[in-house]
């Protein structure tokens with residue numbers, strides 16, 4: 001039957017190890033994309049994905065593959081390939097794809113070997129009982145060391161080195177053999193065909209022309225076009241206008257059966273009606289038990305997002321509503337700032353996630369956005385014993401603080417052994433505590449650290465890469481919280497606090513943060529009629545100070561002297577500027593100054 005000829009697999013790999021390129025070759029080898037329609041990284045559909053060369057969203061594609069059996073008879077199988085993102089920020093997307101597959105292609109760059117993130121995903125796949133197909137990619141590279149890395153992989157997953165396939169996504173070498181192996185090694189889906197329909201929503205996107213497009217994997221039973229479907233969590237009922245598979249563009253079909261992956265269109269316009277993790281069933285013969293949903297991804301990093309032009313606030317809200325639909329990890333609530341006006345406090349999985357949201361808001365929605373310094377989630381206990389959850393430094397309680405807890409992570413770093421000392425130094429400087437070290441082989445070491453999340457979400461990854469010439473890799477997972485010596489640093493302009501610049505930092509870093517911000521603001525804020533002190537303070541204690549000197553009367557006079565056109569120009573410029581001025585107490589600051597101060601590194 002169709003179900004026995006179905007294979008669902010995902011590709012787990014480190015970023016840049018060649019998933020998207022291999023996926024391209026599979027699309028070609030199976031003939032679903034004609035040579036003239038081929039473009040590189042076919043499945044990376046978002047502009048940002050193509051430009052940055054990274055995959056953010058998972059993609060599911062169906063491809064036919066004919067295999068000749070031992071008895072000489074040919075049979076065509078349907079392969080569902082799910083391409084997954086590789087960056088640590090998006091690992092929740094990976095676990096979702098794993099749950100929709102019976103097999104995983106473990107793809108490793110033959111010049112670099114397995115990386116920390118891949119190792120973590122491999123363990124997830126093994127736990128999920130997926131068939132693992134180990135593959136070395138880029139064997140066309142002169143620097144490839146397939147023998148050495150095959151041994152490493154074989155010892156990790158307990159297979160023979162000969163079982164490790166060798167392919168090149170660049171030349172296509174070994175790709176047909178890999179497709180054959182997928183048919184052979186991955187079991188068919190095990191759903192019950194005549195049970196009431198149950199399908200898991202794993203993604204959901206808004207399309208301007210078609211409304212909400214919902215991506216599902218059917219687990220039991222079947223869904224057919226024109227039937228009425230029900231969302232189990234809400235009981236909402238919709239007409240199924242179209243159902244089909246992605247191959248690699250949407251193709252309508254006569255329905256989806258057990259194990260099949262495809263899309264649904266119901267004409268629903270409200271993005272919140274199609275929740276990722278919800279179970280879709282048939283309204284006529286509904287299932288009673290929902291499928292086990294996904295673990296809600298928890299935001300780890302928060303920052304304020306403000307429209308540069310205040311009148312864009314409603315548009316920003318609408319844009320966030322739309323992005324949220326296929327990005328369950330994004331959270332937001334309204335926030336007001338004296339310096340920046342109306343905006344939203346947003347929660348993200350990490351810094352890359354933040355950057356991508358900001359970029360999508362700018363490109364896909366044409367919004368001009370400022371974001372404030374990112375912050376993790378702190379637990380602050382005041383002396384009266386109450387504990388406050390603080391995701392925004394401006395909410396840090398006033399008065400005496402009994403203690404502050406910060407989130408920590410368990411980090412795994414894979415590095416060539418010659419960089420062990422360098423990595424230790426870096427981790428120590430970031431308040432890390434080492435908890436162990438294993439040799440994967442003579443030349444590669446797996447190091448374990450407990451690190452404050454705040455110390456790694458910002459530039460830790462870049463620092464690690466630059467100190468190990470790109471060879472070390474990092475993975476981390478939440479590991480509770482710890483007590484730490486943290487303080488809030490405020491930035492004061494003429495004695496008034498500028499809310500957007502407050503930050504929660506380690507006591508030892510408070511001074512350097514204060515000096516950096518006061519210097520930066522001194523440079524960016526134009527002189528006023530009077531002298532303006534720019535201070536950094538912890539509580540009522542000032543830790544650094546700069547002064548913006550007053551405009552000199554005689555300079556004004558000179559400026560407003562003889563040259564009439566120059567004078568007019570200046571006045572016009574000032575008028576233009578006035579619209580965007582923010583008043584902090586008595587000080588007028590052009591919004592651009594705040595934007596620049598927040599933007600610089």
Ligand code: GDP
Nearest residue numbers: 015016017018019020021137138141168169170
């Ligand atoms: P992804 O991040 O895992 O999706 O990796 P990509 O498919 O975007 O590939 C990363 C880089 O490696 C690109 O510059 C590809 O052209 C290159 N690449 C991918 N596969 C091969 C291969 O088999 N051989 C060679 N030489 N380069 C490859």
Ligand code: MG
Nearest residue numbers: 019020054055
């Ligand atoms: Mg990719």
